[in-house]
Amino acid sequence: MRGDKFIASLDDGRSVWLEGSRIKHIAGHPAFAGTLQTIKSLFDMLDAPDLREQVGYELPGTSCYAHSSFLVPYTLKELKKRSTAFSRWSAETHGMMSRLSDYARSIVTGWYAAREELGQLDPAFKDKIAAYYEQARDNDLFLTTAIIDPQIDRSSGLEDERIAERFLHVVRESSEGIVVRGAKMIATGAPYSHDFIIFSFLQFESTQRKHAHVLIVPADSAGLHIVCRESFADSRERNHPLSARYDEMDAVLFFDDVLIPWERVLLYGDPEKVLALRANETVNGLAFHQNAVRFVAKLEFVTGITFAVADSIGVTGFLHIQEKLGELLIQADVIKALIASAEARASPDGAGVYVPDLNLIETARNLGTRYYPRAIEILQQIGGGGFVQTPSDVEDFYGPISGLMHRYFEGANVSAEKKVELFKLAWELIGSPLGARHQLYERFYAGDPVRGLANHYLRSNKEAWTEPIWRLLQDNSKGGDRKVK
Ligand SMILES: Cc1cc2nc3c(=O)[nH]c(=O)nc-3n(C[C@H](O)[C@H](O)[C@H](O)COP(=O)(O)OP(=O)(O)OC[C@H]3O[C@@H](n4cnc5c(N)ncnc54)[C@H](O)[C@@H]3O)c2cc1C
Incomplete structure (x- = not known):
């Protein structure tokens, strides 16, 4: 069952920090055990013959099912199928787990769906996103986003060196990829995600190329540290029915010179292109x-x-x-x-x-x-x-x-x-x-x-809102012609 496969896949050497210790085996830790059981049962729905159509779709030419967040909707029916899958997982968790990866998977699906248009930003984008989309879809990758830069001093921007060196930026380029340093403020579900979708909401200047990137970063990357907030999980189910099952952990990401291979660098170095992708x-x-x-x-x-x-x-x-x-x-x-x-x-x-x-x-x-x-x-x-x-x-x-x-x-x-x-x-x-x-x-x-x-x-x-008002005032000034035109 894919739920078990998912849990086993988390023992990949990732660096997860909680209460001053590095957690080696995520699934065995009480802070994560209940939540992972919830995710496992959701993943297993895709293997249950009576449930899988509600959350998944059959990949053409195979008998394999993928989650419908990966479905590119070329018809209204397919769009509704996506909606049904979101609704089904949400109903199972009463909407209490918001980052079950179907949001981040939908970003990847959107990039893939728009690859021809986005390929105009960078010719390499198209092949990179196609390869990653298939990998994520076929391996049920659990994804999350880490977008917001750390809350250090919101009155300063990248022109302030103290901010520029703490926000995620490229420190080196090589034939293998780029090396990034800095932090991302929050990634919900980080300890049990396979990959992070990384970009920024900054309004870049054209010169700020080191901070302008769109990356997909594996959770087990060397130098990447996942620093969890305090756990709210509580295994006493009858007293804490929600905390026992649905504490989707939030974590800060520290990038201590992390190598991102070129195939995972979707865009880099051109602030305008990053802004276009985001929009x-x-x-x-x-x-x-x-x-x-x-x-x-x-x-x-x-x-x-x-x-x-x-x-x-x-x-x-x-x-x-x-x-x-x-x-x-x-x-x-x-x-x-x-x-x-x-x-x-x-x-x-x-x-x-x-x-x-x-x-x-x-x-x-x-x-x-x-x-x-x-x-x-x-x-x-x-x-x-x-x-x-x-x-x-x-x-x-x-x-x-x-x-x-x-x-x-x-x-x-x-x-x-x-x-x-x-x-x-x-x-x-x-x-x-x-x-x-x-x-x-x-x-x-x-x-x-x-x-x-x-x-x-x-x-x-705005004009559509104000035009009738100006027209009314104009009519008034002409002596109030109230005839319907
Ligand atoms: C529980 C939780 C989970 C989250 N999970 C994720 C996640 O998985 N991935 C992810 O990418 N993000 C995540 N976020 C981050 C979320 O996107 C940000 O909290 C949000 O974008 C607001 O940014 P901020 O928290 O940095 O607030 P700030 O931008 O620091 O704002 C703080 C206050 O200052 C004001 N302010 C700040 N700057 C200005 C300005 N220039 N002018 C006027 N007022 C200003 C704001 O209006 C606000 O009132 C999560 C947040 C929470 C709370």
Whole structure:
């Protein structure tokens, strides 16, 4: 089964650091074991005859299945197949695992799909991406992105030597490849990824060629260190059902003179070309589509938990509670409607690839930065102090105070034990370290949310909005001709 193959493949000598130690065997460490079991079960879906069509597609001329994030959609049906696969994995993990590699795989698929156009940036790009795409697809490679440069001093840029030497840059070139030094700020899922997709969001000057690159870096590269944040994993499943299964680790990457072979250097040395690659709409449309689909599962999960919490304490009859529960339903409906419209409005690009309407997908991503914190706020408002009126361990239901536990934790219409389990599940979202990380994630994963919304304005056709206003004012000044033209 490919889940086992995936886990075994992580024993490749990569340099993963946690709590001051280098972790030799990732799968055996409690910080990763639960999460890897989750990923294993998702990978195994591709080998299950009754499930594989939901998440994968048969490679032409073979009986092998690949994950649908690798499917280049030349029809609307194929675009929907991608969407179904994103949705299926997200539903399995309640949207709590956002970097299951289907996002980063979609970037690679987008580069491959747009290879003719992107090949104009660099003739070598086309063959490099075709070879890598096939390798990643056929070997189920787990990929993640590391894009943002370290948060050192955001008031300074590459003109400041202190910043320039810490941001990832090329220090040497040779016949084998380029040698890079510096750091990348966050790569979610890094300890168990095979390869990192690396580029930067910097607005480069034309002279800043050493910092301008697009790379695919193997996790076991010599000199690459994966430095994990504190683990939020907790193996006590009944008390911490989400932390036990879904702590997708975030890590900083240190590149201590890492050799990147030329075949993994997709672009280098030309800031304008890197910017053009980054802005490619086929790539962004296919990749950001996954973000929006995954988010639906999370909103639905929070909505379901909030409904159950409200029910369990008997507050669903109150008007302001109904108003808040209605707001949650509207949030989920809005994102679902945006995705449905983006898919319905998908049109083939120059190469015949069906790309969802990027503007609507971006709207969904931008709304998500506000919807998720609001959803969590509603859950808090409805559950009140109930979230801390829980025992430290459900085991108390089986000990000497069992009778009292059953009496005093009883819910409006649910047993004491189920109510405690429900509130512990909800606490995972609102109060645990994992839950706090998720709020931060939804605010920031798509980039700085301020810039995200501002970009929406900047990309808009402003004249289309203002023209009717100027026309109305012009009509007024002519004496108010209100006839419909
Ligand atoms: C949980 C989590 C997981 C993540 N996973 C990944 C991942 O897997 N891969 C990846 O590439 N990235 C990942 N990210 C990084 C994410 O993309 C960034 O957090 C996001 O782009 C914002 O950048 P920043 O965090 O550096 O914030 P900053 O850019 O440092 O912003 C901090 C604050 O300063 C303000 N600010 C900064 N610069 C300016 C300016 N010039 N003008 C005005 N205001 C400014 C911002 O508006 C913001 O309020 C992750 C982030 C989180 C929180």
